[in-house]
Amino acid sequence: MSTLISVRSEDIRFPTSLSLDGSDAVNVAPDYSAAYVVIETSAGDCGHGLVFTSGRGNDIMAHAIQSLGQQLLGDDVESVLDDMGGLSRRLTRDSQFRWLGPEKGIIHMAAGALLNAMWDLRAKRENVPLWLLLARMPVDDLVDLIDFSHITDALTPDEARAILQAGQEGRESRIAELLRDGYPAYTTSPGWLGYSDEKLVRLSREAVAEGFGMIKLKVAGDLDDDKRRLALVREAIGDHPVSVDANQKWEIDEAIEWMNELAEYKPFWIEEPISADDVLGHLDVKRGIEPIRVATGELVHSRIAFKQLLKLGAIDVMQIDSTRVAGVNENLANLLLAAKFGVPVCPHAGGVGLCEIVQHLSFFDYAVVSRTQEGRFIEYVDHLHEHFVDPVVIESGRYLAPSKPGFSSEMVASSRAEWSYPDGAGWRGLDPAARTADTRQLAERFSPYQ
Amino acid sequence: MSTLISVRSEDIRFPTSLSLDGSDAVNVAPDYSAAYVVIETSAGDCGHGLVFTSGRGNDIMAHAIQSLGQQLLGDDVESVLDDMGGLSRRLTRDSQFRWLGPEKGIIHMAAGALLNAMWDLRAKRENVPLWLLLARMPVDDLVDLIDFSHITDALTPDEARAILQAGQEGRESRIAELLRDGYPAYTTSPGWLGYSDEKLVRLSREAVAEGFGMIKLKVAGDLDDDKRRLALVREAIGDHPVSVDANQKWEIDEAIEWMNELAEYKPFWIEEPISADDVLGHLDVKRGIEPIRVATGELVHSRIAFKQLLKLGAIDVMQIDSTRVAGVNENLANLLLAAKFGVPVCPHAGGVGLCEIVQHLSFFDYAVVSRTQEGRFIEYVDHLHEHFVDPVVIESGRYLAPSKPGFSSEMVASSRAEWSYPDGAGWRGLDPAARTADTRQLAERFSPYQ
Numbered sequence: 071m072s073t074l075i076s077v078r079s080e081d082i083r084f085p086t087s088l089s090l091d092g093s094d095a096v097n098v099a100p101d102y103s104a105a106y107v108v109i110e111t112s113a114g115d116c117g118h119g120l121v122f123t124s125g126r127g128n129d130i131m132a133h134a135i136q137s138l139g140q141q142l143l144g145d146d147v148e149s150v151l152d153d154m155g156g157l158s159r160r161l162t163r164d165s166q167f168r169w170l171g172p173e174k175g176i177i178h179m180a181a182g183a184l185l186n187a188m189w190d191l192r193a194k195r196e197n198v199p200l201w202l203l204l205a206r207m208p209v210d211d212l213v214d215l216i217d218f219s220h221i222t223d224a225l226t227p228d229e230a231r232a233i234l235q236a237g238q239e240g241r242e243s244r245i246a247e248l249l250r251d252g253y254p255a256y257t258t259s260p261g262w263l264g265y266s267d268e269k270l271v272r273l274s275r276e277a278v279a280e281g282f283g284m285i286k287l288k289v290a291g292d293l294d295d296d297k298r299r300l301a302l303v304r305e306a307i308g309d310h311p312v313s314v315d316a317n318q319k320w321e322i323d324e325a326i327e328w329m330n331e332l333a334e335y336k337p338f339w340i341e342e343p344i345s346a347d348d349v350l351g352h353l354d355v356k357r358g359i360e361p362i363r364v365a366t367g368e369l370v371h372s373r374i375a376f377k378q379l380l381k382l383g384a385i386d387v388m389q390i391d392s393t394r395v396a397g398v399n400e401n402l403a404n405l406l407l408a409a410k411f412g413v414p415v416c417p418h419a420g421g422v423g424l425c426e427i428v429q430h431l432s433f434f435d436y437a438v439v440s441r442t443q444e445g446r447f448i449e450y451v452d453h454l455h456e457h458f459v460d461p462v463v464i465e466s467g468r469y470l471a472p473s474k475p476g477f478s479s480e481m482v483a484s485s486r487a488e489w490s491y492p493d494g495a496g497w498r499g500l501d502p503a504a505r506t507a508d509t510r511q512l513a514e515r516f517s518p519y520q
Numbered sequence: 521m522s523t524l525i526s527v528r529s530e531d532i533r534f535p536t537s538l539s540l541d542g543s544d545a546v547n548v549a550p551d552y553s554a555a556y557v558v559i560e561t562s563a564g565d566c567g568h569g570l571v572f573t574s575g576r577g578n579d580i581m582a583h584a585i586q587s588l589g590q591q592l593l594g595d596d597v598e599s600v601l602d603d604m605g606g607l608s609r610r611l612t613r614d615s616q617f618r619w620l621g622p623e624k625g626i627i628h629m630a631a632g633a634l635l636n637a638m639w640d641l642r643a644k645r646e647n648v649p650l651w652l653l654l655a656r657m658p659v660d661d662l663v664d665l666i667d668f669s670h671i672t673d674a675l676t677p678d679e680a681r682a683i684l685q686a687g688q689e690g691r692e693s694r695i696a697e698l699l700r701d702g703y704p705a706y707t708t709s710p711g712w713l714g715y716s717d718e719k720l721v722r723l724s725r726e727a728v729a730e731g732f733g734m735i736k737l738k739v740a741g742d743l744d745d746d747k748r749r750l751a752l753v754r755e756a757i758g759d760h761p762v763s764v765d766a767n768q769k770w771e772i773d774e775a776i777e778w779m780n781e782l783a784e785y786k787p788f789w790i791e792e793p794i795s796a797d798d799v800l801g802h803l804d805v806k807r808g809i810e811p812i813r814v815a816t817g818e819l820v821h822s823r824i825a826f827k828q829l830l831k832l833g834a835i836d837v838m839q840i841d842s843t844r845v846a847g848v849n850e851n852l853a854n855l856l857l858a859a860k861f862g863v864p865v866c867p868h869a870g871g872v873g874l875c876e877i878v879q880h881l882s883f884f885d886y887a888v889v890s891r892t893q894e895g896r897f898i899e900y901v902d903h904l905h906e907h908f909v910d911p912v913v914i915e916s917g918r919y920l921a922p923s924k925p926g927f928s929s930e931m932v933a934s935s936r937a938e939w940s941y942p943d944g945a946g947w948r949g950l951d952p953a954a955r956t957a958d959t960r961q962l963a964e965r966f967s968p969y970q
Contacts (some may be wrong), residue, residue, distance in 0.1 A: 098615045119616070122939040126616035127627060130587050134580045134626070165548045166576035172768075172819060174797070175625020176584070208912075223772045223804070322673045345670040347624070347824045349799055350831060369622060381800060457745060519936045 072113035072147045077139030077184070079132040080106040082481070083125055083491040084454060085500055087302055093113060094263050094288040094317045096111035096328040101125030101493070102454060104422040105132040105482065107139065109187045111147045111313050116313075117191030119183040120339045120353060121393045122421035128491065134180035136317065138167060142184070151192045155215045158185055158399040160216065174371035180232040185397030186427065190477035201430035204398070205245060209234040216403045217373075224377045230406045237438030244437050252468035253432050256447040257314045258304075258311070261287035278307045281467025283447050284338055290316035293331060300335040315341035318369070322351045326358035330344075339363035341388050346370050352384035363387055368418035373403040380411040385489055387445075391418045392428035401431050410438050420451035425462045426478040459487035522563035522597045527589030530556040531584040532931070532955035533575055533941040534872065534904060535950055536959060540790065544713050544738040544767045550576030552904060553941070554872040555630075556931060559637045561597045567641025568930040569633040571843045578941065584630035588617060592634070601642045605665045608635055610814035612667065624821035628846055635847030636877065640927035645961055650848070650927040651967035655887035659684045666853045667823075667846075668698070674827045680856045687888030694887050703882050704733045706763070706897040708870060710753075711737035720725040720749055721756045728757045731917025733897050740766035744782060750785040765791035768819070772801045776808035789813035789837050796820050804833035818868035820917060823853040830861040832866055837895075841868045842878035851881050859889050870901035875912045876928040879919050885968040908937035 083316055087099035104120040104126050121131050132450070138161060142150070146326045152156055162173055170177040193200040203213070213231050260273030270287075277285045287303065289296040295399070296314070303312055314337045320328060325343035339360055343352045346369040367389030370376055379385045388408045390401050408415045419425040432448050438499035448469055455461040459480040463470040472478050488496040537549035555578050556569040562847045571581050588611060592600070592793045600607055609632035612623055620627040643650040654662070663681050710723030718735075727735045737753065739746040746764070753762055770778060775793035790812055793799045796819040817839030819825055829835045838858045840851050860863045865881055867876040875898070882898050890896070898919055905911040909930040913920040922928050938946040 097619070100616060100619070122618035124616040126614065127584075127587060127620045128583045130626065131620065133583045134577075140708075164576065166550060166574040169547070169550070170577045170581060170626050173795075174821065175627065176580065176620050177622075177626060220768075220771065220798060220801075224803065316751065318670075321670065330962050345623075345824050347822065348670055348828065351670075351673065371624065372797065374795050378798065380801050403898050490943035495874060 072111040074109060074142050074145045074150070075112050076108075076110045076146050078110075079136040079139070079144060080108075080486060081129050081132045081424075081491045082489050083104050083128055083497070084489055085497070086147050086453070087125070088245060088500075093316065096313065097124055102422050103128040104481070106184065106486065107183050107187050109134065109139070109142070109184070109191060111191070113147070115194065116192065117187035117189070118477075119185070119187030119190060120423050120479060120481075121179045121183045122424050131176055131179065133177045138164075138177065138180045139184050147191075150188060150319065151195070152183070152186065152343065154399065155217070156190070157188060158217055158396060159216065159304050161185060162396050172446045173396070175372065178371065179393060182395055182397040185477060186392070186397060186477060189398050190479050191357055194476045199474060199476045200398070200429065200477045201433035201437070201472060202245070202275065204402075205241065209238065210256070212402065215399045216406070216518050218403070221377045221403065221407065222373045222520045224298055224381055225403070225407050225410050229410060229463050233406055233409050234438055237441060238353055240441070244441065246374045247470050248436060252465065252470040253429070253436065254443055254447045255450040255464060255467055255469050256284035256286060256311075256416075257282045257450045257452070258286040258288075258315070259450075259452050260285055263288045263291050266319075267302055271302050274303050275306050282450070283467060284311035284313055286313040286315055286341070286449070288317065288381050289314040289317035289332070290328065291329060296328075296332060297335075302330060302339075303397075304335055306470070309336075311338040312336075313338045313341060313365070317345050319343050320344055320356050322348070325355045329347065329355075329359040329362055329506045332373070333359070333362060339365040341365040341389070342369070347375070349375065349382060349384060351376045352379060355436055356384055358387070365389055365416065367391060376390055376404050376407055380407055380413060385413065388413050388415050389418045390415055390431065392424055392431065394456070398431070405431065405435050405439050414445045415440065415449050416446055419449040420453065422454050423458060423479060423481070424461065425450055426458050429462060429472060431476060433470075434469060457481050457489075522561040522836060524559060524595045524597055524600070525562050525636060526558075526560045526594060527586065528558050528560075529585040529589070530558075530936060531579050531582045531941045532556050532585075532817050532872075532936055532939050533578055533947070534939055535947070536903070538857060538950075541647060544765065546637070547574055547767060549927065552872050553578040553787050554632065554931070555585055556589050557585045557594070557633050558899035559589070559634070559641060561641070563597070565641065565644065567637035567639070567644070568927075570929060570931070571598030571629045571633045572872050572874050574811050574837070579625055581629065582666075584626045585633050588614075588630045589634050597641075600638065603641070603643070604638065604849065605667070607820060608665065608667055608846060611635060612846050613650060615706070623824065624952040628821065630842060630851070630939055632843055632845055632847040633848055636842070636927060636929060637941070639848050642917070644926045645900065647925045649880065649924060650920045651887070651922060652695065652878070652884035653681055653796050654848070654884045655691065659688065662852065665849045666856070667766065667849065668853070670824045672689050672825045672859065673852065675853070675857050675860050679860060683856055683859050684856070684888055687891060693890065698886060699921050702919060702920040703879070703886065704893055704917065705896045705898045705914060705917055705919050706736060706761075707732045707902070708736040708738075708765070708868075709902050710735055711765075713738045713741050717749065717857055721752050724753050725756050729762050732900070734761040734763055736763040736765055736791070736899070738767065739764040739782070740769035740778070743778060745779075747785075748761055748783060750787075754907060755783055759786075761788040762786075763788045763791060764791050768795050770794055772798070775805045778806075781810040783809070783812060787812055788966070789815040791815040792819070797825070797829055799825065799828045802829060806834055806836070809877070815839055815866065817841060823850050823857065825855055826854050830836050830857055835863065835962060838863050838865050839868045839899075840878070840881065841867055842881065855881065855885050855889050864895045865890065866896055867898050869899040870903065873929060873931070875900055875905070875919075877909065878910050879922060880927060882910045882919075883921060907931050
């Protein structure tokens with residue numbers, strides 16, 4: 071028996087704005103960051119979790135994790151790990167904290183970091199990678215993990231059970247296939263708005279040569295630029311799937327007009343054409359640009375929002391994010407909702423640790439939920455993986471199956487120390503403007519709002 | 521000319537969970553709290569703003585305000601006050617902070633507190649109550665305050681201008697009427713779930729005798745209890761309007777069944793039957809319980825969410841909240857959306873300071889937007905007003921017009937010191953369990969989730 075003796079959060083930031091890696095029409099100069107948490111037990115073992123953020127405000131996120139996490143101190147670890155559904159409800163339904171959401175934004179992501187850290191601990195204790203722990207969990211135990219409140223009109227516990235029950239057939243052969251062949255990836259590495267045409271073309275060719283099933287370009291800064299960049303990419307890589315991503319820059323009518331201008335370049339999907347909060351608007355956009363697929367999800371705040379997008383038939387691709395919602399538990403609901411409505415899940419990743427964490431969910435999805443990889447890829451961006459203890463491994467454009475025990479969410483201790491903000495050695499070495507994360511000048515230079 | 525020299529936030533909490541004031545089916549034992557901010561200028565004057573919260577997590581909210589507010593230090597005050605629309609966009613669109621929302625939850629409410637504090641400062645400098653400042657502002661200046669992004673499909677700047685232009689006719693006579701007669705109120709004071717039947721009946725009779733146009737009861741704990749309490753109230757006050765409030769406790773089908781059971785008591789509206797995030801669900805509920813009105817808003821996170829509820833015709837009553845969204849600016853958008861779609865606005869209030877702040881918006885609404893008080897009331901709860909420098913004045917069930925310069929958002933300095941959490945004198949005088957705000961036992965006793 072062990073008790074939970076500490077919950078410590080950390081503010082870790084990388085000065086990515088200096089190179090404009092990760093730049094798009096809305097996120098003009100992010101400093102990729104992690105609000106990181108270590109949960110420690112009296113047995114001496116730990117669970118690690120994080121929330122990805124864009125820099126400024128990472129301190130608030132770390133504070134939220136710390137504050138919400140104090141509720142867990144002194145808890146019996148085995149009891150908590152045995153009832154992760156109960157933990158999920160405690161963290162998202164606390165009668166005082168919930169006012170700060172409810173179930174959205176900072177407080178919800180904090181619940182997700184704590185839940186994911188406990189999942190990391192549980193998988194380490196069971197000496198198995200998380201995806202495999204979930205894939206082999208009894209169906210009723212999986213159903214118990216899910217908070218069905220506010221979604222029973224779209225997915226009941228019985229419907230969830232039936233989907234998972236069907237997923238038991240052929241499970242072990244799909245697991246063997248995943249262990250052998252991995253899972254398809256696409257990459258966004260070539261397409262950041264801050265990159266030169268030469269770099270865009272070179273990286274696009276390389277991505278296709280490396281075997282990625284799709285590449286993605288950021289758009290929505292300037293229509294002529296978008297056309298020029300898409301034409302260059304089409305010239306370089308032919309008919310290979312290319313998606314575009316507007317990061318919510320447009321109004322509904324603007325999205326329809328702009329995408330009809332880009333239709334000749336045959337984009338595979340348009341991602342985040344409008345505000346992710348505009349459920350009804352997605353249906354208008356979808357109808358206005360068919361047959362181009364509509365994708366969204368990295369900023370969809372909960373299963374309740376996803377439920378509506380699916381019920382309305384407003385999206386063709388669902389992009390779950392591993393640190394936007396309340397952890398593994400809520401993403402199980404999201405995966406089952408997608409399966410119920412027959413929409414493929416192509417997770418958002420990149421940032422800090424998002425590839426490492428979210429891959430477990432797609433591997434699980436293939437093993438016992440969707441049971442297909444058709445039209446599905448996990449996003450891949452080649453940033454910052456060296457800071458993780460169990461970094462993703464990409465081969466021939468596919469994620470190889472995570473094999474180490476845990477959730478792959480643990481960062482290297484020396485990286486955490488070096489990029490601790492604002493006093494880590496990495497930040498001390500930068501000039502004062504960068505060290506204070508005052509990227510205002512860069513932001514103004516690239517701002518779409520002028 | 522003056523510069524902005526400090527932004528200081530404070531964590532102020534009141535131990536209201538000890539008396540169960542404010543208890544409902546979801547908010548079972550709140551400690552009514554304010555994440556408070558004072559913005560100080562080099563001229564020596566200040567603006568005051570706050571976000572209402574339920575207790576735990578108020579520290580996170582205060583941190584968010586402090587962190588987001590640091591962007592303003594050193595700014596030229598007059599330039600900022602002259603371009604409050606620009607300030608709104610700076611605070612909600614910062615390319616790094618926005619990832620934490622975007623436009624929802626803690627980071628969005630923090631932007632609201634800062635904006636509202638600047639509005640308080642501006643109204644004090646112009647020596648006028650805020651509602652009157654807004655009511656007499658040139659139409660084009662009002663339109664410039666609003667961020668139309670993600671709502672132009674429902675409300676364009678030209679449509680907003682036309683509504684406000686029409687509102688100029690008869691404006692001064694409506695202002696005179698407001699100054700003379702005030703604005704109708706309803707009260708929730710009798711109906712908290714934690715109150716005894718005797719207290720419920722007594723307070724209901726008193727409320728009607730005092731002239732309140734409606735009273736509101738919390739429901740959704742237990743159907744038999746709800747029927748008994750509604751029957752008692754109907755017996756005590758006859759046909760007087762009585763609304764009920766489920767605080768998002770139900771699923772869609774449950775809401776429809778439960779409300780059909782309560783229909784015989786003729787509720788004026790059902791408030792928050794389901795999750796405020798479930799836009800589509802509100803339409804199902806509305807169709808399932810007609811002619812009972814459906815109301816929501818205190819947890820509707822932005823103009824984008826309200827836009828959809830209105831476009832879909834899913835609500836009959838829109839309940840804006842003064843500290844849930846990005847301040848005065850976003851609530852101007854909300855009021856204009858409501859006017860466009862012909863839905864009455866009945867603001868949520870209560871908590872800490874919500875009555876004081878939101879009254880300004882309804883007075884403005886009547887002066888130049890909706891130009892009617894039909895079917896409209898501002899919520900009133902008789903808690904904690906003594907802690908405000910310019911507390912609301914209720915006479916014969918109506919809010920009297922705020923007359924002091926500013927936004928009525930300033931708290932009494934001694935109250936702020938006494939209830940500063942956790943070290944204020946008020947908290948030091950409580951027993952340790954209360955002082956640490958560990959109301960877990962109370963919460964469990966009243967939890968609807970067992």
